[in-house]
Amino acid sequence: MNVGKSGQVPARKAGRRRLAAGLCGAVGLGVLFGATGAWAQAAPPARTTLVVAAYPAVDEIVRKALPAWQRRHPTVDVKVVSRAFADHHTAMTTALSTAFYLPDVMALEVGYVGRFAQGGGLEDLREQPYDIQRFQQRWVPYALAQATSRKGRIVAVPSDIGPGTMLYRQDILSKAGLTEADLTATWEGYVQSGVQIKARTGAYLMAHARDLKDILIRVGIAQGDGLYFDANNKVLVNSPRFVRAFELARKVRQNKLDARVGTWSNEWSEGFKRGSLATQISGAWLAGHLNNWLAPATKGLWRAAPLPQGAFAAYGGTFFAIARGAPAANKALAWDLIQHLTLQRDQQLAAFKAHDAFPALTEALNDPFFEEPLPFLGGQKARLQWRDATQRITAVSVHKQDAFADEVINTELDKVLDQGKDIATALADAERLLQRRANR
Structure with a gap:
């Protein structure tokens, strides 16, 4: 789904999965394990707040996904900061260049992912404790490549495509x-x-x-x-x-x-x-x-x-990224939230049905919903x-x-x-x- 220029799109879900080399299910108890020990055991805070920066209608997709995610993380509050499409990306460009007011999770339209991928402002998700390549086969073939720099850095996770x-x-x-x-x-x-x-x-x-x-x-x-x-x-x-x-x-x-x-x-x-x-x-x-x-x-x-x-061509798409300069203490939770938005079949389908955010997750593409006729298109199964x-x-x-x-x-x-x-x-x-x- 798209709300911006040049043909672009929104966002979706991820999973209840743990970080196979990262998060342990006891995050709600304050235990975060990285594959290399990057996220170690920490005392459970009274409350933690994550900041997610997004644009319409990605903001609504994130908000609707939060109740399920927060049931696993009852001590975490999530603040969704929403701006108009152009204003959002201008704010993210400024935040990355100045390292001020960086959110924990940022939504990016694919055109901006390409721009940011060549710099060093976003986390390289190939690295530990992210290890995004273990999920690579779960997204449609071209999606992850859109977030890959010429040097091979993977800086964002595909959520929806166009x-x-x-x-x-x-x-x-x-x-x-x-x-x-x-x-x-x-x-x-x-x-x-x-x-x-x-x-x-x-x-x-x-x-x-x-x-x-x-x-x-x-x-x-x-x-x-x-x-x-x-x-x-x-x-x-x-x-x-x-x-x-x-x-x-x-x-x-x-x-x-x-x-x-x-x-x-x-x-x-x-x-x-x-x-x-x-x-x-x-x-x-x-x-x-x-x-x-x-x-x-x-x-x-x-x-x-x-x-x-x-x-065949792609028009738009939504990705989620983590800035290198974002608060280190929140990166494990930010990564877990991104997985919830992008790797969970039910969440991807919910975003598709509610906001026409076409799933990037391949396992969401076999749902009977795809075979339903579209009245707006004269009953065509488009x-x-x-x-x-x-x-x-x-x-x-x-x-x-x-x-x-x-x-x-x-x-x-x-x-x-x-x-x-x-x-x-x-x-x-x-x-x-x-x-x-x-x-x-």
């Missing part, structure tokens, strides 16, 4: 004389379908041409490479992958197929309500947002389809389609300059779309700027 999907208005498609296959056979066919949709219905194919660029630059990434940089810090933007993304985005704009509205804007949500947007490529969580608050009156008109041309996608998504390597690179590429694309800048020149300019920043 398998990519295309949501489309069945009524608009029918009026245009098209079928789902027209949208999904090829990317070029998807854009051409938009021409017919616009001519016959007046609806836009998509919210913004940038949305098409965002997905196409994620298609065809070589193993070990990132979106913008390879494993050796070489900039990848002046490549066929980006050329194609820019060319198709330009074709969308030239044919006036995008409404030119940004994700999460008022105009974006109004487009869904009024039926002026025929499709939206995003994470599976968007179907829940449309149903619950973005456009509930459009129930039954939407359908979910795989991404065009057999593509969760099965999304579940299949989770096994086909390839992990993309993260880089500390990814956020900056995203800004540079969007700026150059805007120059192409709005000012007619030549694509080859735009990408060459982006490449030069990013190469100067690659090793900073």
Whole structure:
């Protein structure tokens, strides 16, 4: 589930498990054993308070998970500090850089995990007493890789994920004389379908041409490479992958197929309500947002389809991390809470059912809930389609300059779309700027 920009997601559960090399079940009695003795026996405090920093709707997921966790830890109070998505991540960035006001547990959207993974501000969860790799097979294949730095450090635990999907208005498609296959056979066919949709219905194919660029630059990434940089810090933007993304985005704009509205804007949500947007490529969580608050009156008109041309991509995801500078006395409890949020099947499913937070935990993916029809999608059993996608998504390597690179590429694309800048020149300019920043 997502509440932020560029397609992102929320959080979930973990288990009643002990730290096989870490926590003993007697934590409530004040006994914390690390595999290397890092967490030793301590006198039980009168009360202990953990601080969890989160954003909507992750904050609600955490709060609802607390009663079960606190039954095992009756002397621990948990304070959930919630901020708006952008404000939260700004606060976490500041806290990590200054080592002040660090929470015991911080929720992070996947885009920020990549940014923080390259620094030293977060605990490396490979180390004792965490030993996160013993749980590695329990999450969908690509999830943990999203929190792994180029040097192999694992800095966060996946809670929920966002398998990519295309949501489309069945009524608009029918009026245009098209079928789902027209949208999904090829990317070029998807854009051409938009021409017919616009001519016959007046609806836009998509919210913004940038949305098409965002997905196409994620298609065809070589193993070990990132979106913008390879494993050796070489900039990848002046490549066929980006050329194609820019060319198709330009074709969308030239044919006036995008409404030119940004994700999460008022105009974006109004487009869904009024039926002026025929499709939206995003994470599976968007179907829940449309149903619950973005456009509930459009129930039954939407359908979910795989991404065009057999593509698979991830849109967003929520992770939990522990800062190196967080209070040492609370780290054992913080790790236990994170496990409760991310490794417990019932907790993961509860978050999915209540908040459309798609489980990262593989053992939660076999629940009959996935086979239930979705009334908002006309009775379609779309969760099965999304579940299949989770096994086909390839992990993309993260880089500390990814956020900056995203800004540079969007700026150059805007120059192409709005000012007619030549694509080859735009990408060459982006490449030069990013190469100067690659090793900073």
